[in-house]
Amino acid sequence: MEQVPFDEMTTGAARDAGGWLGALQVAVVATGADGAIVRWDHAAEDLLGYTPHEVLGRHIADLLHPGADRSLGRSLWEGAATGRGVMGMVTAWHREGRPLDLEIWACPVPARHRGGTTVLVFAAEAEAARRIRGSSVVWDGLFSRSPVGIAVLDTQLRFLRVNPALEAMNGLSQAAHIGRRLVEILPDVNAADMERAMRRALDEGRPVLDSRRTGRTPADPEHDHVWSGSYVRLEDADGRPIGLAATLIDITAQQQAQLEAETGRRHLALVNEATLKIGTSLDLERTAQELADVAVPELADAVTVDVLETLAAGGELGAGLVGGATLRRVAKAPLTGSSVTAVLTPLGRTLVFPANAPYTRALCERRPFVVREFDEEAIVPAAGHSSAPAELLGLGVHSFMMTPLLARGVVLGLATFYRTRAVGPFTEVEVDLAGELAARAAVCVDNARLYRREHDTAAVLQRSMLPQHITPPPGIEVAHRYLPASDVNEVGGDWYDVIALEDGRAVLVIGDVMGHGTAAAAVMGRLSASVRALARLDLSPEEMLHQLEAALHDLVEPMLATFLCIVVDPATGRCRITRAGHPPPATVSPDGTVRLLDVPPGLPLGVGGVPFTTTEVTLPLGSLLVLYTDGLVESRSCDIDARLTELTDLLADPGPSLPALCDRLLTHLVPASADDDIALLVARVNTAD
Structure with missing residues (x-):
């Protein structure tokens, strides 16, 4: 039999002992055919504490636990010496005086210089061996059965090994991967970006997590996919990089769901x-x-x-x-x-x-x-x-x-x-x-x-209901204006009228139906027609207002309205004034004195149950009476008292004519976009002439 050098025999035997044996601290011991120890390496000294001088020449069984059954150790050695390799576990005695469980592998090899047999014994701490062996089983199972794509790459980013899951993801066999880089086998993904992330993990030693790969692979060339990759550097015992471990998960469905949710x-x-x-x-x-x-x-x-x-x-x-x-x-x-x-x-x-x-x-x-x-x-x-x-x-x-x-x-x-x-x-x-x-x-x-x-219908109805031609009796001069709300606001129910009586007196009326649109305009028309009929019956102002209130109550949907009625005798300047919740009239004396007439306000028509009061006032001949609806003086941005003061200030200089006065009041008091309709009636009570 050809003799092999001892060091080569040791290396070969270690390689044959198991693929995961190199991951352990393994002691290598050699004995002669009689069991005497002839070799004791540094790993054996580290494992059991004995120096070579202390053990060489001793029987290997002397190193077993003194209180344990040594028959197993002897039978293992005898089995190896007779020509067959054996494996088992024994309890050895550490130099420090403590037991140590060992897993041993023993096999005969030819002696180096003479005939006979040398028994080569490998020993490792049993707990470490079980841990390493278990890790290896877990790793092999994970690599082969995991649904996560796993690859091992060298320092040049060439594939060394891929698992079945990654083969399925890429649509390529392991043979198509080995020795090639990602940019070479998958051109339709962002391989260059991924390799930069891999290189960063190799160079810096820090794991790279959730690096996204996007694109198409031979596994599904018609659809884009998104994968999440993570890379970890592999190192040797001295911390030098020897490669890279990569894991890949297809997150296309999650990305799509997230995109749809967003x-x-x-x-x-x-x-x-x-x-x-x-x-x-x-x-x-x-x-x-x-x-x-x-x-x-x-x-x-x-x-x-x-x-x-x-x-x-x-x-x-x-x-x-x-x-x-x-x-x-x-x-x-x-x-x-x-x-x-x-x-x-x-x-x-x-x-x-x-x-x-x-x-x-x-x-x-x-x-x-x-x-x-x-x-x-x-x-x-x-x-x-x-x-x-x-x-x-x-x-x-x-x-x-x-x-x-x-x-x-x-x-x-x-x-x-x-x-x-x-x-x-x-x-x-x-x-x-x-x-x-x-x-x-x-x-x-x-x-x-x-x-x-x-709006257009209500505006047409509103204008048709207003008096088209006012003919006051002798001794009274009138001017009037109607200004509808702006286009962005609804038409209201404002109206005015001047009704001449047979005895030379005149009835000045102005009213405002609360509400907007066609309904308000229609009620306004009904009230204005009723006022003309009732005024010609020469009813008292109080009775007229009661009749108007009854007309409102007859409606299917009752509404409210403010109303101001002034019966004027132009020969004497005597006025009978009745208010139903309407703004007070203003007067301007010939000497320029302006005042708001102090007349009981009353409640709007339609409230019911409250008597109306008539106030008699005698005005100097030539005085002005100014009747208006609330759209002239109400403003969202200003107090009503301030607006009334502004009105009286403007009336202090009435101007040369009543139409000019109407225009002046509207110009100064009404903004470009009125919120409500405005009715304005100005009358001058002349001399008897």
Whole structure:
């Protein structure tokens, strides 16, 4: 038999003893055929504490625990000496006088210089051996069965080993990985970014966690995936880097769920914002602009809003769109600074579309018209009608949608959303979101339409109920004004009248029905007609007011009204004044003295159960009587007493004529946008001449 040098035999035997043996502190001991120790290495000295001088020549069994059964140790050595390798556990005696459990592996090898057998014994602490062996089993099981992708790479970032899970993720066998780098085998992921993270873990020695890999692999070449990778440096016993351990988890589903949740939160926030910002007024154009402003930039990069021309013109909406659509552009966003909105039709312009145009289709079909991928092919159908699609494509528009404005079953117009940023085309969720915003705006636009129609009806009714031609009796000069509320406020129920009696007297009346709109205007007309009839019966002011109150109680929905009645005798200046919750009249004497007449205020008509009081006042001939409704003197920003003082100050200089005085009062007391209707009646009580 060829003899092998002892050191080579030791190395070979250690290698054959087990793949995980090198991870332990293993003592190597050699004995002769008689059991006497002939070799004792440094690991054996570290393990049991004896120096080579103390053990060489002694029988190996002498190192066993003196109180333990030594038969196992002897049988293990005898078995090895007879030519077969053995393995077992014995209790040795440490030099310090304590027991130490050892796992041993023994096998015969040819003697180095002469015939015979040398027994080579490997010994390791039993607890450490069990721990290492258990770790190895766990590692092997984890590597082969874990659903997490695991790889071991060398210091050049070349694959040394991959587990089945990583093979499945990458769609490549282990053989396709070994010896190659990530950038070589997966070109469709951000491999360069990942290798930079790996290199950082190797160079700095600190683990890199949750480094994202994105892209496509041969396992699923049609879909993008997202993986979370972590990298840990592998080191030898001296702390030198020998490679890298990598783990990879596919988090595509979690990312998608997180993205959908985040998108849902943003969309909910946008809907909440739309609820607050869309419909702040009953103005059609302003409501449309609020829709456009809310949608940019969260949903789209540019938005236009168009309504049917008949709606914008204040007419009735037609039933169909058979021959095409005629729209008016009423809003766009952003108003400035956008190349997209700059090339679109300006605000206020009319747009006419044929029956087969996308705008007309969206209106007729009452559902969104979406072009998710806006490209050269998509603009071909429209090329013969307009150059706008080609211009929009040149400006980077890559996706757009048209969403009809529908309210109460009526088509009002549509909103168009354009996208230029690189965030992908409009999704189904975003189409639904645009529909929610459009529905909110459509209801508000329809409310504005209905309000405008009612406002116009009430205004016409109001003006028709006011006296068109006032003919006062001789001795009285009158001037009057009616100023409706601004367009953003509803028409009220203010009115005035001058009724001449047969005996030369005149009845000056002014009133204000509480409320707004058509109902208030209609009640005002009813009261004004009743006053004319009752005044000609020469009833007392108190009786007239009782009859008017009865008329209010006859209404299906009773209303309240303030009222001021003054019966004037121009020959004597005598006045009988009755108030029902109305602001006090003012007088201006010929000498310029201005005062508010101290007349009991009374309660508004319709309250009931309270008697009315008439006050008699004699005015100097040539005096002015000024009757007005509360819209002239009430203000949200100023106290009523201050406003009344302002009124009397203006009356101190009445001017050359009564019409000029009326205009002066309205100019100074009424802002540009009045909150309420204003009725004003000024009468001069002349001399008997």
